[in-house]
Amino acid sequence: MSTSLHAVSAAPVGDFALRCSGLQRYLGQGDGRVHVLKGVSFEARRGQVYAIVGPSGCGKSTLLYLLGLLDQPDGGDIEINGQRMSNRDDFARTAARGAHIGFVFQFHFLMLEFTALENVMMPMRKLGRLTAPEMEARARMLLDAVGLGAKTHRLGTQLSGGEQQRVAVARALANQPSIILADEPTGNLDVKNSTLVFDLLTRLAKDNGQAVILVTHNPEIAQRCDVTRPMRDGLFV
Amino acid sequence: MSPNFRIAFRFLTAKKRAMLMSLSCTVLGVGLFIVTQATTSGFEEFFVKTLLGTDGAMRIEDRIQDTLRSMEVAGSPDFQIRQREGVKYIEGVEEPQVIMDTVRSFANVRGVSAVLRGNVQVSSSFKTEDAQVFGIKLEDHRFVSELERKITTPEGLGKFQESAGSALVGRVLADRLQLTVNESIVINVRGESRRYVVAAIYETGVRDIDKTRIYIDLAEARSLLRKPTGATFLQISLHDPKRARQEAAHMEEVLRHSVRPWQEREKEWLSVFRALSVSSAITVTVFTLIASLAMFNTLAMIVLEKTKDIAILRSMGYERRDITRIFLWQAAIVLAIGAIVGGIFGAAVSWGVSLVPLPINTLFKTEHFIVALSPWHFVQAITTAVVMVMIASLVPARRAARLEPGDIVRGTAQ
Numbered sequence A: 001m002s003t004s005l006h007a008v009s010a011a012p013v014g015d016f017a018l019r020c021s022g023l024q025r026y027l028g029q030g031d032g033r034v035h036v037l038k039g040v041s042f043e044a045r046r047g048q049v050y051a052i053v054g055p056s057g058c059g060k061s062t063l064l065y066l067l068g069l070l071d072q073p074d075g076g077d078i079e080i081n082g083q084r085m086s087n088r089d090d091f092a093r094t095a096a097r098g099a100h101i102g103f104v105f106q107f108h109f110l111m112l113e114f115t116a117l118e119n120v121m122m123p124m125r126k127l128g129r130l131t132a133p134e135m136e137a138r139a140r141m142l143l144d145a146v147g148l149g150a151k152t153h154r155l156g157t158q159l160s161g162g163e164q165q166r167v168a169v170a171r172a173l174a175n176q177p178s179i180i181l182a183d184e185p186t187g188n189l190d191v192k193n194s195t196l197v198f199d200l201l202t203r204l205a206k207d208n209g210q211a212v213i214l215v216t217h218n219p220e221i222a223q224r225c226d227v228t229r230p231m232r233d234g235l236f237v
Numbered sequence B: 001m002s003p004n005f006r007i008a009f010r011f012l013t014a015k016k017r018a019m020l021m022s023l024s025c026t027v028l029g030v031g032l033f034i035v036t037q038a039t040t041s042g043f044e045e046f047f048v049k050t051l052l053g054t055d056g057a058m059r060i061e062d063r064i065q066d067t068l069r070s071m072e073v074a075g076s077p078d079f080q081i082r083q084r085e086g087v088k089y090i091e092g093v094e095e096p097q098v099i100m101d102t103v104r105s106f107a108n109v110r111g112v113s114a115v116l117r118g119n120v121q122v123s124s125s126f127k128t129e130d131a132q133v134f135g136i137k138l139e140d141h142r143f144v145s146e147l148e149r150k151i152t153t154p155e156g157l158g159k160f161q162e163s164a165g166s167a168l169v170g171r172v173l174a175d176r177l178q179l180t181v182n183e184s185i186v187i188n189v190r191g192e193s194r195r196y197v198v199a200a201i202y203e204t205g206v207r208d209i210d211k212t213r214i215y216i217d218l219a220e221a222r223s224l225l226r227k228p229t230g231a232t233f234l235q236i237s238l239h240d241p242k243r244a245r246q247e248a249a250h251m252e253e254v255l256r257h258s259v260r261p262w263q264e265r266e267k268e269w270l271s272v273f274r275a276l277s278v279s280s281a282i283t284v285t286v287f288t289l290i291a292s293l294a295m296f297n298t299l300a301m302i303v304l305e306k307t308k309d310i311a312i313l314r315s316m317g318y319e320r321r322d323i324t325r326i327f328l329w330q331a332a333i334v335l336a337i338g339a340i341v342g343g344i345f346g347a348a349v350s351w352g353v354s355l356v357p358l359p360i361n362t363l364f365k366t367e368h369f370i371v372a373l374s375p376w377h378f379v380q381a382i383t384t385a386v387v388m389v390m391i392a393s394l395v396p397a398r399r400a401a402r403l404e405p406g407d408i409v410r411g412t413a414q
């Protein structure tokens, strides 16, 4: 397997990498129970970059967790690469996460006892498609791409918030997932680095045919995406 | 190295203090397990060795006479049931030579010796004491006891072998009578007195023996006690004393004499040791319980602190069972180190304990604490620790695996 960033993807640009329809999600218990997602439908094609925007608390992260198979919807369907995932067991959903999805969390990004390099290699080790030297070469290449080539051996605790965030982006790309879900991946970054990360994600989408879905509060970034979906109160508007 | 092991190792080394805590509990648990087992079994083994060395593995005592009862089965006069109604014992062994020859044909038998016993009074120039004479044939008795090695006087058994008029006296009795080798004693049985020379003084360490028994030649004992034939009992030693019960049952069948194995003879003392080992087993269980509680605590703490890492791992495709394994690996690492260090610690402490002075001279004789380290103790200690710690670790490990990544990232995981 090539360790290049620009490996050729299996499916042609234009296919749906991810579809969801009628997603419902309630959070909290008893009186605190909130109807957070009220029937969200959404689809993402390969090679496209999507921005989900909207006010704080409207349910963007909640939606992203559902799409990333980290959480289960109370209603509605999710399809990953044509396979219905919302009714599958934990094992199948975990396997799909490992093979098809790269996730960047909004907060807490890294496993702090591990170096940047080890963090990026972590998903590759689980998937086990590459040999150890190949994994390391790929991890270095990804860290280089996010501008951290010189800090590969720093522990998570020895990196700034923005640096951690960039390592998390590199890690989300580790297994060449067909879908990249990023919850404010440029939230902590200066202009230069947020441009770097955003350009990297768009380039990947174009070259590898990956679907990139990112949540952002930055209008400039949202504007540069192929599709912008504004969200309000648990619904796309 | 498996990715799970790698992660486990890193989690563990990041929590050094908690890990050292549960590690030291494991070391203590394993170590003390070994020490208690080594000391309890040390005393027991020593006791058994002493008693086998003095009184042999078994004794053939009384002849059995069955009393049989016949009973007619209802209606059929020519069909009878013969039933053993009771067992009558006739004291002593009437024909020792015949029985001894048969006993020698048993494969497990190392030696057999006829003993004639009688109650006597023994006097020195200093005072008179009650005692028992044991008439033995030295060449037979050598094979059934360690009498030879128990002689404390430098002359050894030479004199006893040469002269029929000599006697072996126990240490305690000799002290009471203020006797030394070559002095003479007078043994008095039913009004008749005979003079013997003290050939040697022995010390078995068993006080009851050392203060009462006087060994003399069997032929001499026959004439002294006026018993020209027969023996009080036959003392038997076995190559494998552990099989004494089975051999005894077998011999009883064949010889029609009551045969008492050492386990039955020393039942009371053995049950004391049994009680002792049960109580030490309880102590030891408490130690390992503490070790596993510490492990439980450490792991539960690490799980709590690592929920975010669990969410990250799960988001990257790590399965529930990977999470379980990561936490079980942590327990396994602590266990492995704890078992090795605990084993060394246990061996070292056992060795130290064996140097503790502890003069005992009642049931057996020793100057120091007795320990018997056996590989079996290490196996037991480590197996117990592994089982208990693994069970204790399973709970937090499974809890960690059950966490939903979505709940963790929202902060609602519990």
Ligand SMILES: Nc1ncnc2c1ncn2[C@@H]1O[C@H](COP(=O)(O)OP(=O)(O)OP(=O)(O)O)[C@@H](O)[C@H]1O
Pocket (backbone or CB within 6 Å): A027, A028, A029, A032, A033, A034, A036, A055, A056, A057, A058, A059, A060, A061, A062, A063, A106, B410, B412
């Ligand atoms: N455990 C919970 N119980 C009840 N309500 C919750 C819970 N967690 C989140 N919510 C609510 O769900 C809504 C959506 O939250 P979510 O995190 O998806 O918002 P968001 O759009 O990502 O906001 P932000 O831009 O600030 O990250 C919020 O109104 C929040 O108050």
Ligand SMILES: [Mg+2]
Pocket (backbone or CB within 6 Å): A060, A061, A062, A106, A183
């Ligand atoms: Mg959010």
